[in-house]
Amino acid sequence: MNYPTTLPGTHKAVLNRIIEALSADSRLCGIAASGSYGSNKMDDYSDLDLVIAIHPNDYQDVFDQRFEIVSQIEGYTAGFSGEHVGEPRLIVSIFAPNAIHVDFKFVSLPDAAARVDDCAVLWEKGTLLTDVFATALPAYPQPDPQWIEDRFWIWTHYAATKIARGEYFETLEFLSFLRQNVLSPLALKQTGLTPSGVRTIEKRLPEFAEKLAKTIATVEKQSLISAVKQCVSLYLELRDNEVVERNDRAQELVISIFKISSVTKK
Structure with missing residues (x-):
């Protein structure tokens, strides 16, 4: 996998564990990273912003189990859902030993097309996630x-x-x-x-x-x-x-x- 040149080693270690754990779940279609990862502007204080794409038929089951799924990844220490930003699909978490902040957004595969910035595909089944991203351009909400x-x-x-x-x-x-x-x-x-x-x-x-x-x-x-x-x-x-x-x-x-x-x- 070609990681961004600015990805710190501490973040890479956590990301490898996440990809290894989640890619083993047959209900998932792909994992992508957005934010500073996608723009290759990371530093030691950056978050990992991840999109977890789920097969539509399995979405509700995975959503209901999302905390159990994330908590089983090595290093998971704490997390909470993102209602405070209007996004209950989001889990905001922190991973040991280097206190790496990771955001997991669990979405049904077709819904992954709606995104605010470019996403880099980290893992996918075939080209499922790449194909969905190709259906729409990123669009950041603009002030009215x-x-x-x-x-x-x-x-x-x-x-x-x-x-x-x-x-x-x-x-x-x-x-x-x-x-x-x-x-x-x-x-x-x-x-x-x-x-x-x-x-x-x-x-x-x-x-x-x-x-x-x-x-x-x-x-x-x-x-x-x-x-x-x-x-x-x-x-x-x-x-x-x-x-x-x-x-x-x-x-x-x-x-x-x-x-x-x-x-x-x-």
Whole structure:
């Protein structure tokens, strides 16, 4: 097998054990790796993101037994399912002795075609998994500028009220939400990069990251006000590059209210 040149030896050892164990299960059709493995950009801290393709007739049985299957692989230490990211088919796990993070996504073979990035086939029966991948191109979910515009000013009003009430940690969480779900995805999309939240934003868009850093606040009123204003400024700058139906009334109302409510604690 031709592994990526950047695959660390610790990860290779775990991967070999996984392939050996899972390929012995007659119900499985193939195993593929995505993420940094597929792009050959791994390092010692990378996860192994695996897609486990299952024969459709056996899918429910394998899904029901997925924890039992994974726990039998040498080195398995702990794992949980991925409902927190809306993906119950996912098992997030860690393997000894080098604490290698491995994500297993169990899918019915036809469903393997729906993927967000390129996948490298590690093992398959015949060409079953390769053939499925050939039916569709990878497609990473893109931010919807209109969906964001329809919500942004209400979100901003929420931040203003939290600051006004002295709920500073709540506001900090909100600022993180905006960076992760609005500002960084729009900036990445507009430069033709994968809009994967704030991951490696400082490397991919260093100039934008400098602006984004000004949205980071301390647990103090004036710092939070400044950070929210920077979020608004960045959003308006990014929105100028999108075709959206703008809600000018909401924008004007919320900005005017923010100037009052964010400086007077109730």
